[in-house]
Amino acid sequence: MDISFALVAARGPMSAILARLMPMIAAAFLVVQTPAHACVLCLPYPQETNADQVIGSGTAVFAGENPVKPFSYVVQETFKGHYDGSAIPLFLDSMTGRALRLNPTLRVILVQNHPGGIWTGLGLAGSEYQGVMRQLADWYADSKTPAERAIFFAPYLRHEDRRLAELAFLEVGRAPYATLRNLKTNVGRDDIYRIVNDFFHVEWHGLYILMLGTSDRPDDVAFVRAKLKTAAKYRLTTNLAAYATALIEMTGADGVTRLAEEYFVKSGRSNGELLEIVKALSVQGTGGAVELQPSIIDAYGRLLAVHPELAGYVANDLFAWKVTRFVPRLREILNTGIGLDEASRFAVAAYLSRSDEGGSSKGGLAPPDDLR
Template identity: 85%
Template sequence: MDISFASIAARGPTSAVLAWLMPMIAAAFLVVATPAHACVLCLPYPQMTNADQVIGSDTAVFARENPAKPFSYVVLETFKGRYDGSAIPLFLDSTTARTLRLNPTVQVVLVQNRPGGIWKALGLAAGEYQGVMRQVADWHAGSKTPAERTIFFAPYLRHEDRSLAELAFLEVGRAPYATLRDLKTNVGRDNIYRTVNDIFHVEWHGLYILMLGMSDRPDDIAFVRGKLKTAAKYGLTTNLAAYATALIEMTGADGVTQLAEEYFVEPGRSNGELLEIVKALSVQGTGGAAELRGSIVNAYGGLLAVHPELAGYVANDLLAWKVARFVPRLREILNAGGGLDEASHFALAVYLSSADEGGSFQGGLTSSGGLR
């Protein structure tokens, strides 16, 4: 029997079986289908870092150009697994070969996925980068938590070796926000401003803005407020989510209220601007200070009142936080259907199917604490 999203919303409380099944169906479907807004810092890079490649490899070596056979590799050190001595069927390009000739201590990191398997070059490694790779080679999948990896790599964020700094950026940049909140003692304030003001590292700004948000200095707060004032005046979205997250971290519920009044209360803001603010609220509501969640939920209420077409972007948070007071409003929005895409329809249907007649959520559906 087909069950439409509209029929789920219209009938009110669903059967116990359906209410139990829908979140599990969603677990598989929502990964790709629902509006995603959890990442304040969405890195335009591959998901796997060089550290991941080494951890997942069977064999990892340092190599240079074979003097007896130009543009091919000779292994100098095996730092993970066992190298069988066979020729490595990779071509050493002329640019890399030239760099190696000019820098005798630099080597190339090569990994093999399994004995007799495919070799892959991960790039150049100077002295300290080599040391980091040796340490990472002792890890195995799951042996380090995201927080532990972040703490390990954070000191290298401003390293003079750009390759090592980039690796650290990728590792730290994908850390949970709750972990980033603990990094204020690891990254110096001068380094943060140096990066935020560096026009040649624009893609790095978001991470450092989040770190700046850990400051309670009045001049830092004024800097963030100034950036947000400019963004609001001209409708800018670049790093808007990061600056909004920083403001909330610095000023708490007052920052949430300021952002909601600036963006949610009055119509006229673009969806791009609104979604950047929603990202910030979502991240703070999930990984920020627990006492902020009430203010964030109130801000979501303002968004739903003026911008119902964005309801799908907050439904997942409301479900995870077990916030039931918006059941009537979200059912009304779903029944009206105006401006909702298919993913938003599904997100609202899952939220409503998880709520019982009394406007609360059934036990066991989420892991976060209740907030009515």
């Protein structure tokens, strides 16, 4: 998104506010981001994967236990870069050593950032995991988009090697939602339900809930509705965004309307709940069911009417979608400043600065004839 725009002509108190905020507006887009990727729905936190480590390394090897020096490593294969033959100063713990002895096909993945640099152990790898690592050795930083990486790893999501399945989950879980909608995987419906009903894998639920959302089976739709009903009743936020995204995928504009009525209109909802619904709407409107943008924009209008303090969280979408119908409301919210934190003020000011405040619509939001 290009935010290197000029300040509109100075005019009245609104322009005074903008003039004060403009030096910091660009930062707002780094702080108050509405999510376009599935990672915010699937993963509770960003995580560097073993794939990242191998791709970013200078040297990567498969190692086993040194038969003449217990608790130390010996390199058995160099699959990336050049290994100079020097001793690797890492301790091989007894549990890893036992696993290597019990299964001769296992190897430990070790990476070195540059010649003579620090070595890092990435854990055990079975035969197929090793094959995946060899393929990654030919990749380099940014050579694959998140979507391409997700497509590569998707077939391993339910692999019998738990370590490989976990790597696949982390890679697929941070792909754009548009990719997930069309992703063909070997994950069966029974497997999806087994995961989403497993309390001990709650951090995995988001991705599989989104997969379930691509179903049009009545019992699957009923399952998602029931989960959302429970979440609304007990004011739960865990995986709320994922279930909301799935409902919209399954039921379209009706789902958007139901979520807005339940969360944006009814009183007593926490900001945590509201923001989870905003995440779902933003993901669908940006990278999913973009044909639902009019319904999502209407839902945002209901949010702004009741919860002005959350204006900053929808301003970026309104900006990106060239929506100007909320200019008066957002100007009012910014002028009063009620409940807005600094990042939200910046985001709202940035949105307003692209409106036709200065009498010119060049490079700005849609002119009045295109109000939505």
